[in-house]
Amino acid sequence: MKLSNPLRTGNTGRVVALCGLIILLPIGYSAVRALIPQRSEVPQVFLEKPLAAFQDCVEETSYMRVHHMDLLKQLREDVIRDGIRGEVTLEQCARCHTSRERFCDRCHQAANVILDCFGCHYYPEPGSEAQGL
Amino acid sequence: MDRREFLKKGSVALAGTSGALGLPLLTSCRSQEAHADGPLAGRKWGMVIDLNKCREDCTACVDACRNENNVAYHEDQRWDIHWIRKVTIESKDTSNPIEKSVLLLCNHCENPPCAQVCPVQATYKREDGIVVVDHHRCIGCRYCMIACPYNARFFNYRENPDWPNKEFPKRSHGVAESCTFCAHLVDRGEQPACVAACASAGEGAMAFGNLDDPNSEVSRLIADRPVKRIREDWGTEPKVYYIGL
Numbered sequence: 035m036k037l038s039n040p041l042r043t044g045n046t047g048r049v050v051a052l053c054g055l056i057i058l059l060p061i062g063y064s065a066v067r068a069l070i071p072q073r074s075e076v077p078q079v080f081l082e083k084p085l086a087a088f089q090d091c092v093e094e095t096s097y098m099r100v101h102h103m104d105l106l107k108q109l110r111e112d113v114i115r116d117g118i119r120g121e122v123t124l125e126q127c128a129r130c131h132t133s134r135e136r137f138c139d140r141c142h143q144a145a146n147v148i149l150d151c152f153g154c155h156y157y158p159e160p161g162s163e164a165q166g167l
Numbered sequence: 168m169d170r171r172e173f174l175k176k177g178s179v180a181l182a183g184t185s186g187a188l189g190l191p192l193l194t195s196c197r198s199q200e201a202h203a204d205g206p207l208a209g210r211k212w213g214m215v216i217d218l219n220k221c222r223e224d225c226t227a228c229v230d231a232c233r234n235e236n237n238v239a240y241h242e243d244q245r246w247d248i249h250w251i252r253k254v255t256i257e258s259k260d261t262s263n264p265i266e267k268s269v270l271l272l273c274n275h276c277e278n279p280p281c282a283q284v285c286p287v288q289a290t291y292k293r294e295d296g297i298v299v300v301d302h303h304r305c306i307g308c309r310y311c312m313i314a315c316p317y318n319a320r321f322f323n324y325r326e327n328p329d330w331p332n333k334e335f336p337k338r339s340h341g342v343a344e345s346c347t348f349c350a351h352l353v354d355r356g357e358q359p360a361c362v363a364a365c366a367s368a369g370e371g372a373m374a375f376g377n378l379d380d381p382n383s384e385v386s387r388l389i390a391d392r393p394v395k396r397i398r399e400d401w402g403t404e405p406k407v408y409y410i411g412l
Contacts, residue, residue: 110301115291115301117207117354119351153337154302154336154337154338154339156336
């Protein structure tokens with residue numbers, strides 16, 4: 035038995051329409067989706083603002099936001115290699131950023147950057163006597 | 168200029184240029200040397216331990232060290248870490264058997280083999296002679312443990328569950344560590360925890376100070392008393408001196 039060619043059996047129009055539908059479907063989806071207001075793809079991370087009493091960080095906020103790790107690395111070199119201690123301590127950070135969980139951890143989780151400082155260093159909790167080093 | 172002449176002069180010029188360009192590279196490799204004008208310059212910390220005054224049953228220094236430096240103690244000798252420890256040594260002479268309790272700790276060698284073998288320069292000697300590990304940089308290869316002739320280096324096989332002194336960091340799993348002469352206290356002008364504990368326990372067997380200062384207690388003890396260092400013949404120049412070893 036010879037198979038009939040679907041394009042020659044008189045339903046060419048239907049095949050072309052089906053192909054056109056398949057091609058246009060994603061375009062149509064995108065067009066419709068653009069019309070419907072969407073929620074932001076990037077989740078907004080809630081970071082605890084520092085206490086109002088302390089507005090002066092060791093550096094500008096814009097610098098700290100991008101380069102705090104460079105500052106920490108420089109401090110680390112100073113303390114361990116050259117014995118220059120006491121310039122900036124974690125205790126100083128904790129005076130304004132009272133919660134490590136609501137400041138450091140939350141942003142690092144959102145950015146998916148593993149934060150391993152606190153495996154060894156103690157982040158002082160409010161009311162605690164110990165000062166982190 | 169014939170071909171032979173060209174090759175001769177060319178090779179001399181090439182060697183000269185590469186030497187001149189390479190020299191800064193070579194010198195920058197040694198930039199890990201501490202800064203000569205930093206706060207650590209001009210001192211050389213050392214320790215003198217008087218074994219005649221050290222009681223065998225006293226563990227004040229060992230306990231103080233554990234509490235000050237968060238030294239891991241798992242109650243399992245496979246994983247326990249000892250920055251300072253007490254061992255009993257026996258005389259090889261069987262006709263005159265002498266047993267002695269000796270305190271062992273990092274000797275903070277002037278020529279530290281551990282620092283020489285460290286592939287990432289995590290272990291190094293500070294300007295004031297204290298040999299420390301930068302645990303951020305340590306990759307846990309344990310070369311230093313093999314190199315140290317005094318077995319003063321220990322490895323964190325597991326996480327330390329205790330954190331008695333929150334003001335001093337713990338060490339994470341996978342890094343090597345040893346005594347630091349309590350560098351964080353010494354930088355503040357205090358004595359190492361073991362020396363302070365020994366003094367407050369009434370023993371006074373340990374003295375710590377500046378070896379470069381001829382009037383310091385350690386210098387006077389070294390000058391006046393017969394002192395020994397462990398295996399001086401190795402040339403490591405340890406800075407822990409023993410009286411009555």
